[in-house]
Amino acid sequence: MQDNSKKNLLLMVPMLHQGGFERVCVTTARLMQDFYNVHILIFSSKDINFDITGLDVIDIDVPAKKGKINKVINVLKRVQKVKKIKKDLNIDISYSFGSSSNYVNVLSKGKEKVLTGLRCQTDMENRGQVNLFCKKSDQVLSCSKEIVRQLKRDFNYDRSTYIYNPLDTEDIQKKGSEDIDDFPFDKDCKVIACMGRNDYIKGIWHLVKAFSLVEKKHPKARLMVLGAGNWEPYIEMAEKMGLSDKIFLPGNRKNPFAYVSKSDIYVCSSNHEGFPNAVLEAMALKKPLISADCKTGPREILLDDIQYNDLITRIPSGDSIKEPINGKYGILVPDMGENVDMDITHITEEEKMLAEKICMFLDDKNLRDEYSERAFERALNYTPEKYRDSIHDIFRLYE
Incomplete structure (x- = not known):
């Protein structure tokens, strides 16, 4: 049940199978529950490999498909479903992890604030993709100083912030x-x-x-x-x-x-x-x-x-x-x-x-x-508490 005194936060990730940014997504959800009504949106629930006990996980059930045409159709399906979910849940802030989630997040943008995450060097190799995220996002977050430097140097983009991943x-x-x-x-x-x-x-x-x-x-x-x-x-x-x-x-x-x-x-x-x-x-x-x-x-x-x-x-x-x-x-x-x-x-x-x-x-x-x-x-420099305070400070800018 939603707490009407809290803002609504949507965290978007393709799957919860394995990997670094999936783990960070789950950790972010747990750390933000004291401050927001938190929802995790995934594109497929196949082979969930993380403990999601006590978390609200929404599966839109549009898994990845091979082929350019199928990928385009997939994005359109995902965008349509996510738009409705954002509206129904009255989402205030939507934060996506990874390029495939970023596409859906920016293309489904409504009244909510949209934050995208560029979390790996492979995310930076498609200039058109990076330009889209920079143009459509209220802010781009990364987990590395180097990505922030590259966004400024190569894309003249200065609305980016780095937050180091939490480590328990x-x-x-x-x-x-x-x-x-x-x-x-x-x-x-x-x-x-x-x-x-x-x-x-x-x-x-x-x-x-x-x-x-x-x-x-x-x-x-x-x-x-x-x-x-x-x-x-x-x-x-x-x-x-x-x-x-x-x-x-x-x-x-x-x-x-x-x-x-x-x-x-x-x-x-x-x-x-x-x-x-x-x-x-x-x-x-x-x-x-x-x-x-x-x-x-x-x-x-x-x-x-x-x-x-x-x-x-x-x-x-x-x-x-x-x-x-x-x-x-x-x-x-x-x-x-x-x-x-x-x-x-x-x-x-x-x-x-x-x-x-x-x-x-x-x-x-x-x-x-x-x-x-x-x-x-x-x-010991990368505590969950430091990450919680840093990400919360950013989210509060958009409340």
Whole structure:
């Protein structure tokens, strides 16, 4: 039942299956319930993977379809349904997560204030799309300073704000302490972990190739990648390398933190991110961290303010670094590229740099311990309370 003393907030996301911005959407809904009548609108309820107990979730049941014509028809159907829901619920503020939701949000705009979220570098690659969102939105929100800088630099758009994703460190540590019964590695192994679905943006083939170099120097090293998708090509890749017993690809896990907590190092090999939740989650579990300097996100987490400001002064274009940086909170290595290359005989200089930094951690327990503590220190900066206050301050501008 709606509380007539509260404004009505609609949060829009395509699905609640898995992923970073889906998690942020659910968290936002819970944190805003004290201030608003909150509704989450989704396009399909297939494979909901989040706890939505106590939340009002509206499924308009227009799932994604392939083909240009079908996609256009889908958008029109979604817009028509969402317009009616916004009117029926007397929505005051509508905030969308991700490009497909942003389209529907701006095209269904009525009297409500519309906020769109550009949360990943892939969202920025279609200029026409970005221009539409900037033109039709009352404000564009992002989770990265870099996206705000890019909107100003490349689109001359200055009604954008960044809000870092919330991180419930206590909850992650609690989940990390849960027992699991299928962890395959002995205690004397050194485990390199990564959380990421099998998608080109996660760059997992780079990590596998780097690991093949690491394993030659550290035979007790092991690699574990957690995430959804078809991992058969990687299983074949591991077989060709003779590393089948040293690479663990368990697929999606309801509680990946219980696995990551058993690792020694965390690596993010992505070529695109927004503000990588998985990186922060690993830091909450006190994992020494190495990340590729993809377009947005990691540099803001792993570098302190002095290092970050120095970097954007030296490279104002936002391009990746060319040499690794030992950041205060983690190690930043050059972006390794988005072109999928499963050829095990072809290992790039950037992949070699990643391998060198992994070996640096494996060679030096004191350094691992030092970066473990720094990682946790950094994780504590992204509390749900800070996020709640920041997003509420923005919403209040439109009440």
